[in-house]
Amino acid sequence: MYKDYYGFVELPFSIVPNSRYLYLSPRHQEAMRHLQSGLGEGGGFAMLTGEVGTGKTTIARAMLKSLDSQTQAGLILNPTFSSIELLQAICDEFNVRYQPNDSLKVLNHALYQCLLANHTQGRQTLLVIDEAQHLSADVLEQLRLLTNLETDSRKLLKVLLIGQPELQYKLQMPQLRQLAQRITGRYHLLPLTVDDTVKYISFRLEKAGGDRQLFTSKSMKYIATQTQGIPRLVNLVCDAILNEAYSRGERQPSHETVVDACQHVMAFQTSFNQASNNQQITSIKRRLWTASTLVGSGLAIACYVWTPMLISPLAKEYAQQHYPSSPASAVEKKVVPASLTTLMSSGHLLEQGISELYKVWGYDASVMDSFCQESNNTREFECHYQGSATLETIEALNFPVLLELDVNQQPEYAILYQMDDQHVELLMGDKRLRFERNTLNQFWQGGAYIIWKKRWSQTLKPGMSGEKVAELNQCVSKLLGESATSSDRYDAALEQKVKLFQRWQKLSVDGIAGQQTLDRLSQMTQSDAPLLNHQGEPHVECS
16 A cells, blocks of 8 residues: 555545545635524524535534534434435434334424523524435425424524535425525535645645655645546546655655546546536537538538337337337437427526436426425325436436536536447437446436336335235345345334345435335336336336
8 A cells, every 4th residue: 555655644635534534715704604604593504515524514513513512413314215214314313212113293393402401501593404406395395394383483403404506406396495495505615726625635635644746736636626626536537646655756746647647537527527628618618609500501411310119119109109200211310419409408407307217217307306306105105306317327227317418508408218239329308329338427427317117106115914014025025135034013023124125225324114115126127117227127017
């Protein structure tokens, strides 16, 4: 390892959180000031947003560490709760006792008593929710209702929401306007500047006991440019550089080593693998747009491509009716980027795209369905937005999804309808487009809307019984390749199976079939779903 070779007392660029390595750039300090001001005497909500890896959680932990003994704080990470599960999680954070079957009303009352007790003792109560973009509209509204608990002079509960940029868009929804109006402190955290990135690298080198000028100024600026100032990516790149320099026997990493290691790491970062060419890509897009408008109609006819569908008959029939196939002469032609940009510039609006995705499943979406809200117990489907999906994770699901695209710096939406090892096929507007899957990275940064038929509407726990428990037993047993018992009780044997499934799927292992576990089970057992890839992993039928 390079640690001893370069004289470090510990690894300087570990991505494991460590308070010793807390570096607060001017932007981080400004964010803390805005949020602390927003959570002042009159505030109830504050919001911090930023791209993945910019240091949002770092700021949250720094704020929590700076609190005095007069503030009781709770931190919830990666929330994917129903309303009642959220209240249970908050109760857990503040050590409030409750019964598993307590209603929303009972849980609200228990929390109110806790908040009132803190207020009587002169203590503030702060709840921090990380990854808040995953919260549904219903759950966010439940949070708003909690902050209605107040005295004549102050809120009893203050909430800091931390999330990716999608959280901003979610709060623009009409049903969340009351919550949006209550956010008194907002800050969007941008990546580090080049100068701050250089200081960040030097800071971590020195903290680890090494030479703060181990990297040349030229190399640090190159790292800043390639990583776009994302601290997490800076750590990954610098660690790779030191490993590579050590293997080459370099006492100071050469610029050639820096470039090689940086390019190797960034090649695996889906959202940033073209970071070094951003200006060139923007220029190319402009030229392609200009050229494509001159020859758009001719190229459009030449580039419509249709190949036989490897999907369920239901989806195939829908595509044949609504997306007519292209002329036979166009089948073998490749879609070139210029014409592709033109063809993709008139895709679906978001709500229209979600409705079309439901139709691929043979389902007519309601108005509420088209907004992709958390489904209630009366709805047949779940609909979730994922901001960091990859083609590999979508391929594992093996059913169509709605992609969020960036075409000529405008948002467009297209259904990813079919995919194999080499190509993808999109339903977009009134077109079917087929092209090489690598080309999709020019337009797609990981945003996807996913729907599936739900099987369970509430958390299942040990001690419960009934039809839904029996169905859980059957599904998880089939996926694990084990025999299901005839029992409809959530006994120790079923709890162990759920734990095995959670470990397999890299979920939180607690033996409780909560929303994440049930969602994953439902996705893997969509036996009547339209298939994205006929050669991919089949769905399991368990009922």
